Amino acid sequence: MLASTLPGRAQAPTDFYRGEAIELYISSSVGGGYDAYARVLARHIGRFIPGNPIVVPKNMEGAGGLRLANVLYNAAPKDGTTFATIYRGTMFDPLLGGKGAQFDATKFTYIGSANNEVSVCVAWHTTGIAKYEQVLSKELLVGASGFSADTYQFPKIANGVLGTRFKMITGYPGGNDIDLAMERREVQGRCGWSWTSLKATHQSWINEKKVNILFQMGLSKHPDLPDVPLIVDLADSADGRAILELIFARQVMAWPYLAPPGIPQDRVEALQAAFMNTMTDRDFLADAEKSMLEVRPVAGEDIRKLVAQVYATPPAIAQRAADILK
DSSP states (O other): OHHHHHHHHHSOHHHHHTTOEEEEEESSOTTSHHHHHHHHHHHHGGGTSTTOOEEEEEEOOOGGGHHHHHHHHHTSOSSSSEEEEOOTTGGGTTTTTOSSOOSOGGGSEEEEESOOOOEEEEEEGGGSOOSGGGGGTSOEEEEOSOTTSHHHHHHHHHHHHHOOOEEEEOOOSSHHHHHHHHHTTSSSEEEEEEHHHHHHHHHHHHHTTOEEEEEEESSSOOTTOTTSOBGGGGOSSHHHHHHHHHHHGGGGGSSEEEEOTTOOHHHHHHHHHHHHHHHTOHHHHHHHHHTTOOOOOEEHHHHHHHHHHHTTSOHHHHHHHHHHHO
């Protein structure tokens, strides 16, 4: 058996990928930001991978990305024919006390991120909540796709550190489903919504003031939102700010693409180079602009370093964050 596997692993990337189909799995349902970015990427990245394989996007939602992360780490081929985009917070689930994670996030193969993102919390226009201070005293029901997803963890951490009164309603397969729930008045808002995704999928809601932006979440403000409060600036203690910085470090790897551990190094380098070359390609950028997707790429190696840095967080701070998320 070992002898039969060696020739495949020894092939140069061009020979290996020629005539191959690469599967790109997406942890959300069709129609959300993760899905939109992945499908644009799938249309272009094959031109930059040696051998020019086709790239086939497939959705595998469930448990806020945890299902796909576990499958990718434990069951997916470790030959460079499978990679995925997973909710950015899923990789930090083990650190924050999440149950069900069957992976070591520091060992994934990180390919890159399409953007360094800022997320927002919004309230539907009929709720009467228009600014951050109001959600300190009035409950707001927000949709969430799972306990590992930003849509659950971001409002939960805001409740624990800032004293906001978000109530998370879980079970939605993806962001598009939460958006529909807002329109149907099943929920009153969405927290942990990437600003880029909001603009790309519901620019009319912004123009028509159907959503009120309460605050933004990241380590720095987005240029589009200079007057919207930044969550880390709202903390009233050093420990509170440290907890928020731990949680929102993930925004740097806003739309992460990763593969299983153990892929041959030359294929890792080929995929990482293909990703970054795609990010500067004229046709890709035109396609992304047409879909209203912001592109500020982050290299795979930088994501690997970020994940390692986050996992080196002082245990006391990580435990306090984990306690809030329980």
